[in-house]
Amino acid sequence: MQKTLCQNCILQSDSAIKLIKNQLNDLTDHCSQVEFKPGEIIFKENAISTNVVYLKRGLVKIHTDNFSKDRILRLTKAPSYLCLPGVLGDSINRFSATTIEPTLACFIDIHVFKKFILENGDFAYQIILALSQNEIKSFQVSLNLAQKQANGRVADALLYFAREIYNSLVFLLPFSRQELGDWMGISRESVSRILGEFHSAHIIYQNGKEITILNEELLEQISQKG
Amino acid sequence: MQKTLCQNCILQSDSAIKLIKNQLNDLTDHCSQVEFKPGEIIFKENAISTNVVYLKRGLVKIHTDNFSKDRILRLTKAPSYLCLPGVLGDSINRFSATTIEPTLACFIDIHVFKKFILENGDFAYQIILALSQNEIKSFQVSLNLAQKQANGRVADALLYFAREIYNSLVFLLPFSRQELGDWMGISRESVSRILGEFHSAHIIYQNGKEITILNEELLEQISQKG
């Protein structure tokens, strides 16, 4: 049964495509698949992990509550590897991963994963490309946080959901106002106020978690100007 | 002459160690070494690049002036690869790199670099480890920027120089107050004021660009509390 599983993975993952036949057998033997409901924890920071997690389906937040307050660092949408770094450097997770939509995750033994990298240059190259792109995104996040003020960050977040996650100007916000604030580094109340302003100015329509972007161009300008 | 060069590189770079003999010859043929004075530009954002840059010696800032104002994203200290991402994904540099201390940089043809990854799993694995560590650092930078207020960020910056760059509590700041502000996302004036406060409180001694950390523990606390 698992054999078919990993074959299916091929269709979704650039990296998996590069795996050659006997590596796929290895994968099948050292890979287990788990279904998560929204809000479930995939792994916790400071826990030891010996797996690389590959997301087949769903949406996950990487976060930390090191400083008593929860801070959301990034969203990761399937299909994609989930935050390799913590697993590779040492075996301790530096951050927590919690699902925010129903998610299907594949746990791959880290030794098998490492073996693939060592044996298969194509696979390694795909991983390196993915990490490189992550790094550029991280830089952009840093820019946003360091430079923009609250309304620019909220505009950013809305455009991110519309463009990167849902591919639609109409979507259901998977976050509470609190979580949105934790993500963008602003307070719950400010998020409320800013969304309210956007609503009044007909830039968006909001009804609870239901969001419609009415004036994408203006929102983009607000995001740019900060 | 270049042959000896690349052999020397081996001593400094984990990745290079993993290169096998005929790959070293390749490297020697497709590698050129350049000396930079402080303040010189290694590459500029939006420029096309067909090289991976490896830093043999020196200190470099990765920055962008996309938004009319200069923003410093990261410092990279030799020995290390300099910001692979922009080069690998596409061939356009997303950010600029400017030296802040005398620097010796090695330009490696990107096709040769890619060939090494494809052919040599050990090399690829080292690159992946390095990128992974970068990612964790990026996360921490995001946390700092989103969560800490100005004095915490300045404390952070001072500890960073002392610990990561100079390995000494006494050092010469390679940045102007303006640059420090550009890096931590605060204004030049605030940097001045905060350094002044630290000085008055005997947490540091400052005399122009000359900095001495007098109370590392307290500085650490300020950094933690934000």
Added chain:
DNA sequence: GTGGTCATGTGATACATATCACAAATATCG
């Protein structure tokens, strides 16, 4: 239904930091 919990909106206030304006110190260069 009722009571309880949690998420949300909104006003008043406090606080941190940017901005502006200018003076002083320092570096740069002919």
Added chain:
DNA sequence: CGATATTTGTGATATGTATCACATGACCAC
């Protein structure tokens, strides 16, 4: 060496956002 530009410090003010306090609304258990 002097003239000019650049960097730095510091006060006054403006602005943005956190925080506090409380009211409202949604959801859930019983």
